[in-house]
Amino acid sequence: MSLETIIYIIFAGIIALLLALFQYFKKGKNRSKLDLFFSFLRFVTLFSVLLLIINPSFDQIELSIEKPSLVIAVDNSSSIKHLKQDDKTLGFVKSLKNNTELQEKFNVNIFTFGNQLREGDSIDFTDKQTNVHDAFKALSQIYKNTNAPTVLLTDGNQTFGNDYQFVTNSYKQPVYPIILGDTVSYTDLKIQQLNVNRYAYLKNEFPIETILVYNGSERVASTFVVYQGNQKVYSKPLNFSKQDNSKIIHFTLPANKVGVSAYRAEIKPIENEKNTINNIQNFAVEVINEKTNVAIVSDFPHPDLGALKKSIENNEQRSVSIVGVKEFVSKVNDFQLIILYQPNSKFKPVLENLKTLKKNYFTVIGTKTDLHFINNSNLGYRVDITNQKEDYQGVLNTNYSPFYIDDMGFESFPPLLSNYGGVQISQPIDVVLNKSVQNVTTNDPLLFTFEAEGRRQGVLLGENIWQWRAHSYLENQSFHEFDNFIGKFVQYLASNKKRSRLNIDFQSFYNGNSHVIIKAEVFDKNYVFDTREVLHITVKNKGSKTEKTFPLILKNNHYEVDLSGLEPAEYEFSLSTKNDKITKTGSFKILEYHVEQQFLNANAEKLQQLARNSSGTSYFINNANGIIKELLEDKRYVSVQKSSKNTIPLIDWKYLLGIIALSLSMEWFLRKYNGLI
Known part of the structure; x- marks a missing residue:
């Protein structure tokens, strides 16, 4: 409480006392014997009211004991059951959970992970994939500012995601891996990886790459075979040894039938091979009979051209050519969709051809676009000419109906550079993205589509979309989301099918x-x-x-x-x-x-390295009980006393209101009883 507040309280007491004495002692000789008590009650009332007006604050300090957290992260993938470690895992988790000494020292929290991290002890070993790295990434957010040693029960076999071995760069907690499975090396042949394109074109051949791996010391012979149904379509004999333990096979298969063609690749098992599930891998190819050719017509180079080409060609059903105006006019019939990048007066024959042939097209308008040419070309819209530039961000219109769009967080994307001003549109349009300036959403469209005269058009009022693709990669470590967005946009514009409900x-x-x-x-x-x-x-x-x-x-x-x-x-x-x-x-x-059934044993080496990197200790499940003693004796994990200071204003003290009511009531009752009212 400050000195100024104390002075106010002293003055309030003096004023309350003077007012109380003045009221009851101003009568002189006719004072009642009860006046002194009445003066006290009136003083209490007035002083309490003045205190409420001053409203001083008091500091309240609360002490609490915070125990460290013990994180138990359990691999819930089906590989644990495949390695016959499920019963041991459940038993060990139960022993940790029910240990009273651990409960006294730690706040025990159980998580499971497979495709993603989940809180709770619902363990059924049914997840089809394992991503250990993402589990640690999620835990690092939960236990960012706390002391939380982590017991990791897993076989260490990750099926997708970044390498978790060096996750300690971001996860600053000691990790105690409990290794599920043994490290005995078995003789094994397996298909390590099979690479094939998702699409192929009719009457062409599509390439396949297969990586085969042998784990063993003896020289063995086998055969790699590919079946389509029950028909053998490819076969190759192979020999492996301890030194020559991997093969990379490249071959092609014909695409003779439109539709999905399913295949089965198999490396024939050798004698006494324990795991034969990893000898077989199924794959499929969709055979298509047409390819969408897209032309990007531009009069100058720009990073957007390469970004659009990469995004569109991410789907193998599409091919992109970057051409000039003259080249396009001579090949106009070769393309199903045309992208006009920042057109100027040189594009006049291009627009005439598109109008005559009723072809769909997509226009990108930027700072180098000739807006006079755009406005005089009768395109169904006019752009304000102000000779000023502006940065615009995009806000997704969730009511856009022609096709489904995932919200990639467009509002956080870098702004596109465009001409300052609005756009006047003379026909119905479907807005994909609205313009946003300094986090204020406007009614002006940034990206929109419309249908006119039996053809579809799209318009983007901004350049530097290559920055969007780069931002998408930084956020997701993949171009997939952005490329999928552009792919759907191109698919819609390249088609003339009627809109469906x-x-x-x-x-x-x-x-x-x-x-x-x-x-x-x-x-x-x-x-x-x-x-x-x-x-x-x-x-x-x-x-x-x-x-x-x-x-x-x-x-x-x-x-x-x-x-x-x-x-x-x-x-x-x-x-x-x-x-x-x-x-x-x-x-x-x-x-x-x-x-998850491709593995024969645990990846003990990587888990042991993880333990060393995090200042933890690794254990095999058969002798894991020692971890309880280590956790209980480790001096790094101690409870911490924390104090929290709360500033409470006097007006929140409800008893003061009761004192005011009580003093007023007593004063009134006594005066009434004594006939003074």
Whole structure:
């Protein structure tokens, strides 16, 4: 409490006392014997009221004991069950959880991980993939400022993600790996990796690369075979030894039939081979009969050209050519979609050809665009000419209806450079992104599409989209999200199909270790996204003829269903809406691939290195009880006494109001009782 507040309180006491004495002692000789007591009660009332007006604050210090956290992270992937370590793991987790000494010293928190980290002790060893690195990444956010030694129960076999061996650069907690499985080396042949393109073109040959690995000391012979159904389409005899223990095979197969073609690659097992699951790998190729040729027409070089080309060609069904105006005019019939990058007056013959041939096109308008040429070309929109530049960020329009768009966080993307001013549009458009200036969203479009005269057009009012692609990579360590966005945009513009009220987003085949996600959008008769609709999908196994029906869940601006629980097979599906009775059908294939069953033993070396890097200790599951003693005796893990200071204003002290009410009541009652009122 400050000196100034103390002075105010003293003055308040003096004033309250003077007022109380003045009221009851001003009568002189006719004073009652009770006046002194009445003066005291009035003083209490006045002083309390003045205290409330001053409202001094008091510091309250609370002491608490904070125990360190003990993190138990359990590998919930199916490889633990495959290595027959599931019962030992469950038993050890139970012993840690029920240990009273650990409970007294630590706050014990249990997590499971596979595809992602989850809190809780629901352990069933059913996850199809393992990402140890991402589990530590999530834990580093949870225990960023606390002392939290981590017991990691895993076989150390990671199926995707960054190398977790050096995760201690970001995760600053001691890690105690409990190694599940043995390190005995078994003789084994396996398909380490198989690389193949997702798409192939009819009457062409598609390349395949296979990496085969042998673990053993004896010289052995085997055969690598590829089957399509029951038909052998490729075969090659191979010899392995301790020194020559890996082979890389390159070969091609013909694409003779449109659609999904499934194959089975197999390296024939050798005698006494313990694990034969990793000898087989299924793969598929979708054979297509057409390719979308895209032309980017530009009068000058720019980084955007390369970024657009890379993004579009990420889908092998598309090919991009960067051409000048004269070259394009001579090859106009070779392209299904044209991108006009910052057009000027030289583009006049280009627009004339596009109008005559009724071809779809996408226009990028930037600071080097001739806006007079744009405004005089009767394109259905006019751009304000101000001779000033401005940076604009994009805000996704969640009601955009022509096709489904994932929100990649456009508001955090670098701004695009454009001309300052708005755009006047003379026809209905569908806005993909609105402009945002200094975090203020405007009604002006940044990216939009429209249909006119039987063709589709798109317009982007900004340059430097290459920065968006780079930002997407920095955020996700992959170009996939941005390339997928551009791919959908190009797919829509390259097609002339009529808009549908029910759109489905799915793949023709899924690998057995990936999520089988089907997304859908449904629109009302005005093509506004309908959040009140009920969607169901009925999936039929072509082989067993069994059917299952699943509801789709509304997620932001789309509906979604996860069919990852389906067994590998070929499926037909029918997706329908309950209210408007709209139905669409399709088919997909789930390939059999058990990535978690490719391992014979634990990756002890990497887990031991992780323990050394983090100042922890590694244990094998059979002698892991020593970790309890180590954790209890380690002086780094001690409880910490913390103090917290709370500043409480007097007005929050409810008893003061009671004192005021009590003193006033007593004064009134006594005066009434004595006939003074």
